Amino acid sequence: MTTTVYVPGDAGALSVGAGEVAAAISAEAKRRGVALDLVRNGSRGAYWLEPFVEVQTARERVAYGPVRAKDVPSLFAADFLKGGTHPLSLGLTDSIPWLRSQQRLTFERVGVIDPRSVADYVKHGGYRGLERALQLSGADIVQAVTASGLRGRGGAAFPTGIKWKTVLDQSAPQKYVTCNADEGDSGTFADRMLMEGDPLSLIEGMTIAGIAVGATQGYIYLRAEYPHAHAALKAAIAAAYQARYLGADVAGSGRRFDLEVRLGAGAYICGEETSMLESLEGKRGEVRVRPPLPAIKGLFGRPTIVNNVVTLTSVPWILAHGAEAYANYGMGKSRGTLPIQLAGNIRRGGLVERAFGLTLRELLYDIGGGTATGRPIRAVQIGGPLGAYVPPAHFDTALDYEALAAVGAMLGHGGLVVFDDTVDMARMARYAMEFCAIESCGKCTPCRIGSTRGVEVIDRILAGVDGERNVQLLEELCETMVQGSLCGLGGMAPFPVQSALKHFREDFRARV
Amino acid sequence: MEHLPSEQSAAVRRIVAQHKERPGPLVEVLHAIQASFGYVPEGAVPVVAEELNLSRAEVHGVVTFYHYFRHTRPGAHTVSLCQAESCQSMGAEKLAEHARRRLGIDFHQTTADGRFSLEPIYCLGNCACSPAALIDGELHGRLTPEGFDELVAAKAKPAT
Structure with missing residues (x-):
């Protein structure tokens, strides 16, 4: 029997040499006259172990990592195709503590299957959610999503079922399902991993959404910075059409659902839902005034579901296993699991899917192992460039939408960016304003002008000009932006600044 | 206003014709x-x-x-360095400084010989392997100044 070897084709794994490792394994196998089946899977998310190579043995999958191309001959010499031991041995994949401690529902197939294969997807539980959905009425599907407690994982945490119900209740000649795959927050990569490692689960989630609310056309709005995800999605969509899971007769149900990927063009603001809709319509990505809500008047003026990648890929699991099974995970009003992304200066960074409720300390130290540089952690930015900087004093806070809000932070898309004690928090505050100035769509004044003035005020503080008075001015400016901006960009860009002022005020001093 | 030579103008018209019937085609047309x-x-x-x-x-x-x-023709190779927070926490600013010196250009510029363009980019989704760069569509992580030099040297070699 031919041995199957897995070398991730995930962009993150490729970025540290997985492509070279795959080529070296093929070449060495050929040289030795060994037949093997090389599968380019997604990443398991243990990025500090990438390139993470697995071998399917008679028992289970055995892992090695981080593997470099030059290690490949010695792996063959150690008979790794039979699970032989080697200095890079990690044992059975499923017994690696970092992975074993996780509760993977949304990510259950990522890193496990061949993302290009519909057959592999179905073999690992794919399309069971759709099968179930096709037996239900639209209202019952929406009810299941509501009962699961699923809230939008893009950052806004709005109850998904309520959004779907609004679209279901509209009567219109055309409705749309759109996926916001404009994952622009620094420190986040869950969407990318899903789209590269299990794209069919996103396709299935969107198909279920379409069947539920009566939408026949879906669009995935993907950021241009993700060329690997783009290729993976296009291949998966073509495969789904080929297998008749997309098109005029979805899985033999007589129902239509068509799906297309559209590329963004490097505008962070297009992660805001109304701006994303403008961009999908081919226009400048300027924010729309709400109401009307996109659920009532969205893409091309029609009722539209706008959900994040993680939200939509959670839906097949919920339909397949039942709303209650999903709601059994989590705490308080945060139900289910959250794919957390450990990023930045962290020793064991990667994707951690767990039920809501872990504390920051558990994540940063027990799972993450502290900083990569070995220095103390000074601050963690949660939820992207618009998220607050959290000091160690708050590390016992649980990862839960409400608990984080109580300490002035927000969960956002679940990304944690770790900084060691060399970080200059005044410079990070300046960056937050600068980023907002670069990315502002320009429609409202507090965001467009406020962010530029914010940079200038911080520059004056750092230059030692009227320090105290300018700190006060900065605080007032932040308040104006929070209160007066049209959308979350200008409305939240002050959060990192305010949190830096609050917890790291000593950094706002004149520099020589 | 720069006028396009007629064959280029015809090429643009052909591109538009391919996308024209799709809903909201302008961004798609510009990508093409x-x-x-x-x-x-x-x-x-x-x-x-x-x-x-x-x-x-x-x-x-x-x-x-x-x-x-x-808005301008890019160099033969485009180097985009991530400048977002996660990469900053792992030394992206120093790497950018190094890249500017090595290539002799600032962000948004192209070398005089037309070989390299240097661009800032805000997040490549490779935040567990910071700092990251995208070079001609290929993603690189845990990038050091030495690693950067190797990549640039490999690109600078004349194609054989």
Whole structure:
């Protein structure tokens, strides 16, 4: 029997040499006259172990990592195709503590299957959610999503079922399902991993959404910075059409659902839902005034579901296993699991899917192992460039939408960016304003002008000009932006600044 | 206003024709133009406007709104360095300084020999392997100044 070897084709794994490792394994196998089946899977998310190579043995999958191309001959010499031991041995994949401690529902197939294969997807539980959905009425599907407690994982945490119900209740000649795959927050990569490692689960989630609310056309709005995800999605969509899971007769149900990927063009603001809709319509990505809500008047003026990648890929699991099974995970009003992304200066960074409720300390130290540089952690930015900087004093806070809000932070898309004690928090505050100035769509004044003035005020503080008075001015400016901006960009860009002022005020001093 | 030579103008018209019937086609059209020309030439704006029945101002507004659309021809190799927070926490600023020195250009510039363009980019989704860079569509992580030099040297070698 031919041995199957897995070398991730995930962009993150490729970025540290997985492509070279795959080529070296093929070449060495050929040289030795060994037949093997090389599968380019997604990443398991243990990025500090990438390139993470697995071998399917008679028992289970055995892992090695981080593997470099030059290690490949010695792996063959150690008979790794039979699970032989080697200095890079990690044992059975499923017994690696970092992975074993996780509760993977949304990510259950990522890193496990061949993302290009519909057959592999179905073999690992794919399309069971759709099968179930096709037996239900639209209202019952929406009810299941509501009962699961699923809230939008893009950052806004709005109850998904309520959004779907609004679209279901509209009567219109055309409705749309759109996926916001404009994952622009620094420190986040869950969407990318899903789209590269299990794209069919996103396709299935969107198909279920379409069947539920009566939408026949879906669009995935993907950021241009993700060329690997783009290729993976296009291949998966073509495969789904080929297998008749997309098109005029979805899985033999007589129902239509068509799906297309559209590329963004490097505008962070297009992660805001109304701006994303403008961009999908081919226009400048300027924010729309709400109401009307996109659920009532969205893409091309029609009722539209706008959900994040993680939200939509959670839906097949919920339909397949039942709303209650999903709601059994989590705490308080945060139900289910959250794919957390450990990023930045962290020793064991990667994707951690767990039920809501872990504390920051558990994540940063027990799972993450502290900083990569070995220095103390000074601050963690949660939820992207618009998220607050959290000091160690708050590390016992649980990862839960409400608990984080109580300490002035927000969960956002679940990304944690770790900084060691060399970080200059005044410079990070300046960056937050600068980023907002670069990315502002320009429609409202507090965001467009406020962010530029914010940079200038911080520059004056750092230059030692009227320090105290300018700190006060900065605080007032932040308040104006929070209160007066049209959308979350200008409305939240002050959060990192305010949190830096609050917890790291000593950094706002004149520099020589 | 730079006018496009007629064969280029015809190429733009062909691109528009391929996308025209799709809903909301303008951004898709601009992507296709950039894929074909390497940038969106100013002279393409009136042609696109005419073909899509939009005003030049509307097309210009969209081209200039998005950071991804270039207004000048890029170098043979485009190096995009991530400058977002996660990469900053792992030394992205120092790496950027090194890259500027090594290539002798600032962000948004192209070397005089036309070999390299240097761009800032805000998040490549490789935040567990910071700092990251995208070079000619290939992603690189845990990038050091030495690693950067190796990548640049490999690209600078004349193709054989």
